[in-house]
Amino acid sequence: MNMHILLVEDDKQLQRQLVAQLSQFGHEVETADDGPAALSIVGQQAFDIIILDWMLPNIDGITVLRQLREAGMNLPILMLTALGQVFDKVEGFNAGADDYVVKPVDPLELNARLLALLRARRANEQPTDTISAGDIVISPSRLRAWRTGVALTLSQTEFKLLLELVRNAGTIMTRPMLIERIWGHDFVPATNIVEAHIRHLRVKLLEHGDDPISTQRGLGYMLRA
Template structure:
């Protein structure tokens, strides 16, 4: 998925590095060094998503997001933070950000999260009750899934895993993303909790066809569309 991204980062060296990395994924990247410059660009640029540094002099990241939302800007915002405290992350999310990545930034993780945000937003905008990926169909409201027309007997956790994979079918969903969205942002698992549940989910999906889940080494999983 090729995106038009506004990158707001006051560290010029990091900004150049991130812009180069995002461009390697096929995205067009525009840059701003502070909040006022970013808001000015957003008033005239067609932007699919915003990558925004939390800590900036003057107007910080959460304030930029608040002003964006007050001005009716609805595009997804992903915040970059070097802070570890939960309250700091919560402040950004409550201001209107959609997600965050902790520095140092893994470019593959950043790209995966941006794609996931856009896919989730587009699914929400469609207002449909079902999500389809190949022969798999999921109804979030009914907490039910089918494969090849056959109902799947899934646990609550397995359903949530399949739902996240289906929403992002064809792209990688990383392990940290799955942990945050299914077990919570502050969970630090001491075991391979994601891999174990993926194995259980695969067993149930294999009852109705070939394995639709591909493992992407070092990153996570993708559901074949």
Template sequence: MSLQILLVEDDLHLQRQIAGQLAGFGHEVQVAGDGTEALSLVGRHAFDVVILDWMLPSVDGITVLRELRAEGMDMPVLMLTALGHTMDKVEGLEAGADDYVVKPVDPLELNARLQALMRARKVSERPANTIAAGDIVISPSRMAAWRGDQPLNLSQTEFKLLLELVRDAGTVLTRAMLIERVWGRDFVTTTNIVDAHIRQLRVKLLQYGEDPIGTVRGIGYVLQV
């Protein structure tokens, strides 16, 4: 399983070493050298998992972790620590870390722990009240969606559009119907707002398979199952 990883480590030698090892397992890795940069990157990119060093300049790892959780970001976080003391590990787990690895890092163990975190997260994220069409699964109560085993990082509007398409999979929904359901009955627009958001939604769905949204020219869209 290839992952989008944020590695937060201020030791440049160790940062390059770990990033290179993870890339060797097929992962895409972005790096940050301090907590401030890490928080900025997380706000602008969708990561599957964060590898977070405990000791960082300016903003330490525990503070970064607490801010991520306070902002509602629930991606798995694996802490790197050179301390090895039980209370430090407990503090990290209580702050919202999913796992930890003590330095020096064994690349095989690190990759195995990352894969285990993702498998566990996929199981726990799938609540009972989901609806599905083809390989797309949606949880309306959690505003979460997946394609296959991959979580989709959707905006609120993209999620609402996909939800309507999944609910009426195989049925053509006109642009007027989608505007009423997603933006509201009183919403007035002279722009191609539906087409623009469908394009954005398609880009995200195409990451994990073929385009499932059919266009009915001059009318609207249909989720093909």
């Protein structure tokens, strides 16, 4: 899934690095060096997603974010930040951020989060009540899931986990991404909480076919599309 991305980053070295890395994933990247430039270019071009640095000259990233949301801009916005405190994350989400990545940026993690955000936004825009991947069908509103037409008996956490995997089928979901989306951004997990729930989910899915979940060692998990 290729995207048209606006990268707002004043650090020229990091900007060039991210443009090169994102281009390798097939994305088209436009850049802005500060808040006013970002606000100007957004009014001139259509983007799929915005990567917005927290600390910008002239107008900081949070202010830019608020102005974009107040202007009715509802496309996904991912914040880049060197800050890790809880109150900074809360401020970002309250201002309208969809996700964040802490510097230094891992390109695989960044790309995975971008794809997940775009898929989630498109899924939310679909009028249908169900989403599917292969022989797995999920109804988010009814909290029900089926495989090969057979209803699955899942715990609430297993359902959320399967829903995230189905929504992002064919895309690697990293362990931090799954923890944030299912347990919350400020949840401090047990060391193997994701692995344990993946194992339980696999057992239930294997009752109705082959294992559809691929373990990407050192990265995360992916539901085969």
